[in-house]
């Protein structure tokens with residue numbers, strides 16, 4: 001029976017890092033210390049569309065079940081890039097659920113004693129200015145964590161939006177965050193053999209443009225596309241973008257047009273899961289690609305384990321992301 005940190009490492013391997021507080025692991029001997037040589041990995045810390053699950057103010061059956069604990073709640077879509085060798089953590093997107101998401105990363109961070117951690121992550125990459133993807137920045141400000149020059153990477157347009165509109169401009173003015181410009185197709189080197197590279201994605205771009213990120217590690221490459229218009233609008237095509245990608249975390253907002261009565265398929269500004277599976281079936285079946293759906297809307301029946309839609313998706317070799325899942329880089 002594993003004890004102490006061995007037990008903690010086991011919990012973490014199971015994606016249950018948030019339970020480490022119960023694992024009897026002293027602060028100085030967290031499992032990250034024991035596993036300092038582990039390769040970098042991505043931990044999924046959120047999987048829902050911007051409105052969350054249960055969705056804000058929604059009383060439909062699946063949301064009620066999640067609210068009442070019948071089915072698991074989910075957090076808004078976000079990834080953590082964990083670099084165990086240097087004990088650093090980066091987020092892709094910072095959501096309204098960021099408080100809980102930092103709790104899911106306690107086992108891989110260096111925690112301070114008895115006070116607020118002013119640098120709970122080492123940097124943040126943003127995809128775009130819709131509420132699920134950046135408004136967690138508010139917790140970095142004076143009223144909450146009060147970070148000091150935390151690096152935030154965003155496109156030039158997204159950075160301009162943040163720097164010139166309150167309340168975000170206050171984060172820049174007070175030095176809570178330091179904006180770095182993400183240039184499409186130019187890699188940002190995080191060290192430990194990991195790079196992050198953005199490319200533009202078509203999406204409703206009211207306040208900012210939108211990007212997807214490729215996260216490349218020593219052994220594998222991941223693509224993260226939480227929000228996009230239909231694949232038919234992509235140039236280069238999705239299949240071209242997937243060349244060399246091992247795992248794709250893709251916009252799974254809607255399973256089919258049926259879940260949005262009264263709206264035509266053309267009106268839905270996202271690829272449907274059924275369409276995406278048809279497009280990628282061959283590559284997934286051949287084992288060349290692992291495809292994982294993320295950013296699921298509360299209406300999506302594939303959110304619920306055991307639903308007919310989830311079973312259909314899994315029988316075709318695809319999966320739905322869940323909080324705590326880890327993907328080696």
Ligand SMILES: [Zn+2]
Pocket residue numbers: 049050130132133226227295
């Ligand atoms: Zn979104």
Ligand SMILES: [Zn+2]
Pocket residue numbers: 055058059060061062063298299
């Ligand atoms: Zn709902």
Ligand SMILES: [Zn+2]
Pocket residue numbers: 128130203227
């Ligand atoms: Zn969006």
